[in-house]
Amino acid sequence: IELNEAVVYINGVRRVIPDGLAHLTLLEYLRDIGLTGTKLGCGEGGCGACTVMVSCFDKRLNKCVHSAINACLAPLYSVEGMHVITVEGIGNRRNGLHPVQESLARSHGSQCGFCTPGFVMSMYALLRSSETPPTEEQIEESLAGNLCRCTGYRPILDAFRVFAKTDDTIYTGHSLFGHEGNNFICPSNGKPCSCGLRSDTNGGTAKQMDAYNESYECDSYNVIEGSRYTDKELIFPPELLLR
Ligand code: FES
Ligand code: FES
Structure with a gap:
């Protein structure tokens, strides 16, 4: 790596950022290079439409740290030496949606x-940075910087709740990713997690869960992994560990 090069990885692809672009934000750069999945909403850090995940190696902690950031506020050169993952980097309709995208849809x-x-991307960053499955409160907190003018938020929270930690719940075999028991390895963080629908015992909720189960075509995770969700999680580029 040349010390005078501003290297950044974007969705696993190495890019050298030329001099003279200090006037650009990360969002402007991403959209200029064709990654228009990241949106410009308010342009001032208030809406979260421009959220991307950045990863860097923290030498003090001796591990990669993942954070969701507002690309509209980040000067382009501030992500030098980091790995930026945008929504295009986690899944798409052709090669398979990421479970976070699929659940939301x-x-x-x-x-x-x-x-x-x-x-x-806020949800993805939370899963990547969590040692254990997040709680529902942590999920809600991680979405605090994201605004939606259409849905009223409830369907979004419902979609992401399946990734939350569940205490004393037994998983049904009939679940979003087809796992049985709680040994499911989350494709988002590579660790055991609770992505899936819970069995429950109280009447009203059970009814809701039935409706919920029916509303899903029950794809197994193998199907997702085998035929559509073929790409593995993007890893932290080894070159950046040396910086
Ligand atoms: Fe609204 Fe970045 S565009 S927070
Ligand atoms: Fe969230 Fe339209 S603003 S779906």
């Missing part, structure tokens, strides 16, 4: 769709 958490990449 299936629970009707996207209407006009303008806020959707931002919500997806």
